[in-house]
Amino acid sequence: MADYLPHTDEDVASMLEFLGMTSLDDLFAHIPASVRLAQGLDIDDGLSEPDVAAIFAGYTAANKAKTTAMTCFAGGGAYDHEVPPVVKALASRSEFVTAYTPYQPEVAQGVLQAIFEYQTLISRLSGLPIPNASLYDAATALVEALNMAHGATGRSKMVISSGIHPHWREVARTFAKGTGHEIVEVPLRNGVTDWSSVDATDAAAIVAAYPNYLGVLEDLSEAKALATTNDALFIVGADPVAAGVLKTAGQWGADVFVGEGQAFGTPLSFGGPYLGLFACTEAQVRRLPGRIVGETVDSSGRKAFVTTLRAREQDIRREKATSNVCTNQTLMAVTAAIQLGWLGTKGLREVATRCAQGAHYLFDEVLRINGVEAVSNQPFFREFAIRLPRSADVVISAMAENHVLAGLSAGAMCDGDDPSIESGVDRVLLVSVTERRTKDELDEYVRALREALQA
Amino acid sequence: MADYLPHTDEDVASMLEFLGMTSLDDLFAHIPASVRLAQGLDIDDGLSEPDVAAIFAGYTAANKAKTTAMTCFAGGGAYDHEVPPVVKALASRSEFVTAYTPYQPEVAQGVLQAIFEYQTLISRLSGLPIPNASLYDAATALVEALNMAHGATGRSKMVISSGIHPHWREVARTFAKGTGHEIVEVPLRNGVTDWSSVDATDAAAIVAAYPNYLGVLEDLSEAKALATTNDALFIVGADPVAAGVLKTAGQWGADVFVGEGQAFGTPLSFGGPYLGLFACTEAQVRRLPGRIVGETVDSSGRKAFVTTLRAREQDIRREKATSNVCTNQTLMAVTAAIQLGWLGTKGLREVATRCAQGAHYLFDEVLRINGVEAVSNQPFFREFAIRLPRSADVVISAMAENHVLAGLSAGAMCDGDDPSIESGVDRVLLVSVTERRTKDELDEYVRALREALQA
Amino acid sequence: MSEAPQPGGRAASAPIMGHESEPTLFEMSVPHRSAYQLRTTGVPATPLSELIPSDHLNAEVVPIAEVSERDLVAHFTRLSHRQFSVDLGMYPLGSCTMKYNPKFCDAIANDLGLNSVHPGAPASLSQGWLEIFVTLEQKLCAITGMSAATLQPAAGAAGELTGLLLMRAYHEANGDVRRRVLIPDSAHGTNPASVTLGGYEVTTIPSNDRGLVDLEKLKAALGPDVAGIMLTNPNTVGLFEEEIIEIAKAVHDVGGLLYYDGANLNAILGAVRPGDMGFDIVHMNLHKTFATPHGGGGPGAGPVAVSPRLVEFLPGPRAMKVDDGSFDWVTPPRSIGRVHGWHGNAVVLARALAYIDVHGGDGLTRVAQHAVLNANWLRHRLRDILPAAYDRVCMHECTLTASGLKAKFGIRGLDVAKALLEEGFHSPTVYFPLIVDEALMFEPTETESVQTLESLAKALERIVERAQDDPESLHRAPQSTPVSRVDEARAARQLLATADAVR
Amino acid sequence: MSEAPQPGGRAASAPIMGHESEPTLFEMSVPHRSAYQLRTTGVPATPLSELIPSDHLNAEVVPIAEVSERDLVAHFTRLSHRQFSVDLGMYPLGSCTMKYNPKFCDAIANDLGLNSVHPGAPASLSQGWLEIFVTLEQKLCAITGMSAATLQPAAGAAGELTGLLLMRAYHEANGDVRRRVLIPDSAHGTNPASVTLGGYEVTTIPSNDRGLVDLEKLKAALGPDVAGIMLTNPNTVGLFEEEIIEIAKAVHDVGGLLYYDGANLNAILGAVRPGDMGFDIVHMNLHKTFATPHGGGGPGAGPVAVSPRLVEFLPGPRAMKVDDGSFDWVTPPRSIGRVHGWHGNAVVLARALAYIDVHGGDGLTRVAQHAVLNANWLRHRLRDILPAAYDRVCMHECTLTASGLKAKFGIRGLDVAKALLEEGFHSPTVYFPLIVDEALMFEPTETESVQTLESLAKALERIVERAQDDPESLHRAPQSTPVSRVDEARAARQLLATADAVR
Numbered sequence A, B: 001m002a003d004y005l006p007h008t009d010e011d012v013a014s015m016l017e018f019l020g021m022t023s024l025d026d027l028f029a030h031i032p033a034s035v036r037l038a039q040g041l042d043i044d045d046g047l048s049e050p051d052v053a054a055i056f057a058g059y060t061a062a063n064k065a066k067t068t069a070m071t072c073f074a075g076g077g078a079y080d081h082e083v084p085p086v087v088k089a090l091a092s093r094s095e096f097v098t099a100y101t102p103y104q105p106e107v108a109q110g111v112l113q114a115i116f117e118y119q120t121l122i123s124r125l126s127g128l129p130i131p132n133a134s135l136y137d138a139a140t141a142l143v144e145a146l147n148m149a150h151g152a153t154g155r156s157k158m159v160i161s162s163g164i165h166p167h168w169r170e171v172a173r174t175f176a177k178g179t180g181h182e183i184v185e186v187p188l189r190n191g192v193t194d195w196s197s198v199d200a201t202d203a204a205a206i207v208a209a210y211p212n213y214l215g216v217l218e219d220l221s222e223a224k225a226l227a228t229t230n231d232a233l234f235i236v237g238a239d240p241v242a243a244g245v246l247k248t249a250g251q252w253g254a255d256v257f258v259g260e261g262q263a264f265g266t267p268l269s270f271g272g273p274y275l276g277l278f279a280c281t282e283a284q285v286r287r288l289p290g291r292i293v294g295e296t297v298d299s300s301g302r303k304a305f306v307t308t309l310r311a312r313e314q315d316i317r318r319e320k321a322t323s324n325v326c327t328n329q330t331l332m333a334v335t336a337a338i339q340l341g342w343l344g345t346k347g348l349r350e351v352a353t354r355c356a357q358g359a360h361y362l363f364d365e366v367l368r369i370n371g372v373e374a375v376s377n378q379p380f381f382r383e384f385a386i387r388l389p390r391s392a393d394v395v396i397s398a399m400a401e402n403h404v405l406a407g408l409s410a411g412a413m414c415d416g417d418d419p420s421i422e423s424g425v426d427r428v429l430l431v432s433v434t435e436r437r438t439k440d441e442l443d444e445y446v447r448a449l450r451e452a453l454q455a
Numbered sequence C, D: 001m002s003e004a005p006q007p008g009g010r011a012a013s014a015p016i017m018g019h020e021s022e023p024t025l026f027e028m029s030v031p032h033r034s035a036y037q038l039r040t041t042g043v044p045a046t047p048l049s050e051l052i053p054s055d056h057l058n059a060e061v062v063p064i065a066e067v068s069e070r071d072l073v074a075h076f077t078r079l080s081h082r083q084f085s086v087d088l089g090m091y092p093l094g095s096c097t098m099k100y101n102p103k104f105c106d107a108i109a110n111d112l113g114l115n116s117v118h119p120g121a122p123a124s125l126s127q128g129w130l131e132i133f134v135t136l137e138q139k140l141c142a143i144t145g146m147s148a149a150t151l152q153p154a155a156g157a158a159g160e161l162t163g164l165l166l167m168r169a170y171h172e173a174n175g176d177v178r179r180r181v182l183i184p185d186s187a188h189g190t191n192p193a194s195v196t197l198g199g200y201e202v203t204t205i206p207s208n209d210r211g212l213v214d215l216e217k218l219k220a221a222l223g224p225d226v227a228g229i230m231l232t233n234p235n236t237v238g239l240f241e242e243e244i245i246e247i248a249k250a251v252h253d254v255g256g257l258l259y260y261d262g263a264n265l266n267a268i269l270g271a272v273r274p275g276d277m278g279f280d281i282v283h284m285n286l287h288k289t290f291a292t293p294h295g296g297g298g299p300g301a302g303p304v305a306v307s308p309r310l311v312e313f314l315p316g317p318r319a320m321k322v323d324d325g326s327f328d329w330v331t332p333p334r335s336i337g338r339v340h341g342w343h344g345n346a347v348v349l350a351r352a353l354a355y356i357d358v359h360g361g362d363g364l365t366r367v368a369q370h371a372v373l374n375a376n377w378l379r380h381r382l383r384d385i386l387p388a389a390y391d392r393v394c395m396h397e398c399t400l401t402a403s404g405l406k407a408k409f410g411i412r413g414l415d416v417a418k419a420l421l422e423e424g425f426h427s428p429t430v431y432f433p434l435i436v437d438e439a440l441m442f443e444p445t446e447t448e449s450v451q452t453l454e455s456l457a458k459a460l461e462r463i464v465e466r467a468q469d470d471p472e473s474l475h476r477a478p479q480s481t482p483v484s485r486v487d488e489a490r491a492a493r494q495l496l497a498t499a500d501a502v503r
């Protein structure tokens, strides 16, 4: 018997006595007998922490792809960035970790100010004035953006570039079943969105990716123009690390920015918990999903922070709320503020630059291998797509033998054909490089890929 | 260039200007040129944290004996006990870790109260009323005890059982060169101190071990009697984990208790930092080495803690101080308080009991191997000594191939002959078992030992 | 002692020293100062301008903050000293289940063998993770009495919406269009909000004078256009819906489904299972019941478990054990599709499994028993100063009312909540559920000792005395906190959401 | 709000909530409550009485404390909120070098590949550790200008005594008996205390009016019976002993040795080396110069480096690179023997190496330059309110005097120190060195920004204003801290060293 309950048998007995009861069962006596669980839970008895740790050691051993055992070239919105001990130490302070949503601002200034700093940073990186306090992840942030567009325009047609990550699009399709939104996915040609191929009249939103999930940097002017002429909201799904050096969503004219914040201090974590980034223009503030922290003063005039514009939220607005989100990803937002504080202005530029340098070096090298070709000849940032002479899944397995996680298979991500890829999706490999990858690792990648293709 | 310095070039320039200086060198201009280091330090330029981490990865890989790679049966005052995540989390709170000695009690109640709790626990485990706030390790604690005995008796003859850990005795001999103490080491017969073999007249201290370093539990009455008749101080070096179930030093009549506190929450750490435990009788309080925390009140009558009896210490007493110790091992003392709080009354008894059960099980099993014999037929606690048909060092290396750290070689510890072992010291192996060792691990030990002896 | 915020700052902002405000990262920032360190890679440092066309490059530098590592550490450490947390003291926030979260689960979450795995790694290279998912799913089903679950939803609300989409898919598959979802007036705000996003209309069912769903009114509201009902049991008042069997039958009779909001699951672990009560869809808040620390607002996880007839609609892909004994991703035949960008909040899921393994079936049952014991002990202990809204045996939380204090001394629930902060306890949930006047909802959880509960009770007694002797002081409370009552109206009037907002 | 300490406790003891005292673990203890969890071993659970004779078993149960994991966490977390630390704010404690300690070094210290190695493991199984020792020794020698070092001493004082025993061994080897060791009157207390334990008599050398060793008086004190002199340079006033060359020559001329107390090494890294100044023995306080956090009083490490003629006497065993390129333990031919139970504070040594590697020779030089820059900037900034005891360029710390304030307003250095706590800064070192009246010794260290220094200066200006306007308030300071001034006399009068002491 292992647990974390303080009560001794004596405690339980005296507490029951205080209640005029004789057994713990008495507390449940008012539950209809017919539904009571007679024979208890069908789950083994508890084990001690060290025993459970031993079980988990088995799980971790079976995770061959851990970065401690393999060099990671997979990306697609989840990146193997440096997270220094100092960021881990600060983000794991138990005051941040074990606090609830800051409902009592007088004793929650720590979390509130950290979120305020996070909001400031997201606003700067997105080039938009109104951030929120985080959403679940990029995919669900996109859904919130679509709902905002519906609210803003009253329309339901969502025109989405298929340069948007396939999973994000799938999530948008899933939730559209409830909202009744029409999701129109615009194909890519040579890795670039073919906006000319769609009819955007009555569109509530035009959604573009920057860079798109194949790594390509598209010129967003055309998408912006399309949004303007159809007075739809212009939503940009952007890589926040790119914002260290590239144009921000705001500079491209976005009304809404959404993105994945994992890159800022959160480990790969097999996909979660991650950090849904969201920011918009002043015009949309009353439609903002989720929490937002604002600066104010306390009764004695001292600066203080508090969650504000609460009237939008589910607990007050109920069925008319702008969103149903309650618990969000605050700890990841706090972590992002800490990581960005550590990187600073210069460090973020340096990371972005090194990602680009590594990706371009590797791109040039792999294209030397015969049979390997680029999916697009367009400019890219930190990630690129190549078409292989054989199945990407097979190549990934083969390279794993050399402790290289080669990248993501487009076929697996899209499962099957997708408007983003003209042909041979199963032979398309997405490769990503972060600032952590050394030249030796890049060269080893090339060697391993050659070997995998010969085999 | 990597460092943790905040100053920008602009900061440095303006600060120098404020000082009416033009270069950082001006700050050192008053140092005689002839001794200035002209060409700078002969040390490579700085590396970034991840680069240094890579260098250290090489060191850790070369540490084959890490418990993550080998099952540890080595003891001798350093034990592989369970340290749960909760203890690590609390002991690593940066307020405890990055504070200095509590010179300003108004802002140091956290550390002061934790030490007070530690002192209470050490007092209970030693059975003596006056603990201190920690010393470097058990060996140096013994030296402080000898100095105390000298102060108490004015005599210099230190009669020490060779059941005391060989390293502790060596440290005592080293420091005796300064204090001029005469160290008399009493031989063991069949693992038990042969007090009859020494002349204890004019002894300042009689020093016994409980259990002794061969694991044997000696009856300390004879040693106590010897101390009493020669009115010497009776110093007992005891295993604090044993105090969970065995008689305390105080119960054996000790005037001074010394011990190694590593077992309470501190990892093996290749020998340090560890925790020197020290406690004594009321009679010796004015001669207590190092710091002691006492309870008092603040100016508004609130309970408060403070370092007290400061007049004994080096910063005030200078050459007449009871000891030269200043920096001690406070963080380990705080850790011990946390670990003991986690274990609690029942847990400590459970740990002590399991150590004894495992050790006795293994003892019985290994003695079945022919050629393996017990060094002593006396009762033992958690550790025992066996004589092997071949060199202990060779056996340790052989068993390491099976990922078992077989124990400690008495020959290596004593380097060469020692009054503690009658013969064949190089074939004596000290084996220790903690509560972490499973039956499977113990059985594997037996198998590996058999194999090593056959080979 | 106050002065303009200093770059560099001072510990005076930490409550240990005083009550000054901490400068923001941006106020601490100094041009060219930095903290970051990156590894030496040897990769050619080609200028960005040669790699990326200039029309993509940002002409301006985006300012982040320029601080030293030392100032970064001091800043966030001081902020942490301005924050209450479970680790500091009791946090009896009703409906939030602020139990102590074992540090052991943190260690699991920080294990590189788990958290350094890329979510796009093929199943063959992440078998450990898939096994964790499969094992957790099976145990959650055993706890709820369901047959399969999706682990993707990132929180309770996400689980709710997922559940409603499953409801919709189920009805549509039966070629059956339904318009309305029923919700009791005591329901949490996420319920109605989710219903809207699920494409349904909300019909609110009033509670009866016992604080439970009014069965007659419920029946009256039922009809063939009702897709289902969302309930939490025990409900948000902390009371068990004793007529649940009748409710289930009535809803099922019109072809509707029952959705179980699992926020209050902590009350019934091992005692009764939603499945046995007739629920078809269940979400769980792992961050409540299964000990993920709340992180100041998140992350959580909201897995959704379902009865057999809904399994084929579950979001995909799902981790499953396949014939050769290995684990693989499988998408259900009529899946509603993904509801998360990857596999859900994986690390939170791993924590929950570790928590369940340590407790086991026996421990989880004790968790509910002791949680309910604590709530009832507290309710009974406080009966003379803060009566329960419905005075009878409650489950894991008790909803008390300050209406008496308001009538007698003009002291509102909010005043009591704020004064409690001065006493070293976090406030209970106030003004929720909406059906109780001046509601103070206490959820002690099972990890608080009876001594701590007694200490809380004494604190509340002192507050009630103050209500009589010096009500004014309560309106001014709290004073000993880093800041006193904040001006929420001003925050809303002039939104300052970033350091750059024009002041 | 106060009440008798409650088992279970309340966060009111954390300064974020108020200023109540935290109950002790023992006050929180409740019979039969527990937190521990141990692994399942399968080892036969033979009763202890069958394994160990009853005359060894303790008839009584030794009471520890009986608390839940939750209460354990709350207790120590609340205690941590009653504790100032470098991570919270500036800690300008002179002579202690309270610089920021990189979290990276914590990560090194927590690496299981280092800290799970048993110290008795043979060299062949701990090659990584031996290489760390050899590499660190070589770098410490490069920094100090010495030829070999022992890493065993656990702190500075242990290093001092080790050094004195080396001195003794050296003289004895030359068949040369010496009685006295010289020490300046400004020396730290550990110096004379160590001299006594080293078996020598202390001869104190007065400082001259420049705060430096009086060369003439030194020469007068010298003689054939002088074993050596202990100096720290810069000295404890923070001033460089400019006549060090003459001092060294004079001591060496009588056959004495020079001992360098490395507590102030931070001032001279890369600028001047003790070896080049003529020192024969040098201890270093790795916990000061090389960034081991002080842990509330320890642990530290005090390696001792020596000149060629002393190498053969060093404590053993020493890690060394041997012919086959591997590393092994070697005991010097005429070793004085072990000074530590194992190999010294190994993990502290590993931290120091990591710190040195990150900084490199260039970085360490900057460390000293910026440390000295900060001290001089502060000295100059404060000159009008707190003049330096010796007003000229100082090294890494500056010794100011409050004698003026005492004369004018009756405000002592201690009052200033206590008031500074209210301002959010730790106090400087007070009343040390003894040769300065009302000494306030500030050591800012290199990791504090000029903005923080300015903020400290402003705080001191406010305090000086208070000294004029309201001196009484300063005698009462600090008030905003967890406790106000404590009754030290009472603590000494009636010693209460444990919770069991009779009250």
Ligand SMILES: Cc1ncc(COP(=O)(O)O)c(C=O)c1O
Pocket: A325, A326, A327, C095, C096, C155, C156, C157, C158, C188, C190, C191, C232, C236, C261, C263, C264, C285, C300, C302
């Ligand atoms: C009764 C109830 N339902 C639903 C929710 C929403 O869960 P989450 O915050 O995880 O989205 C909550 C959370 O507070 C709740 O208390």
Ligand SMILES: Cc1ncc(COP(=O)(O)O)c(C=O)c1O
Pocket: B325, B326, B327, D095, D096, D155, D156, D157, D158, D188, D190, D191, D232, D236, D261, D263, D264, D285, D300, D302
């Ligand atoms: C000048 C000086 N010498 C020696 C010491 C003693 O060093 P330790 O505390 O490491 O024993 C100190 C520590 O404060 C010191 O400041």
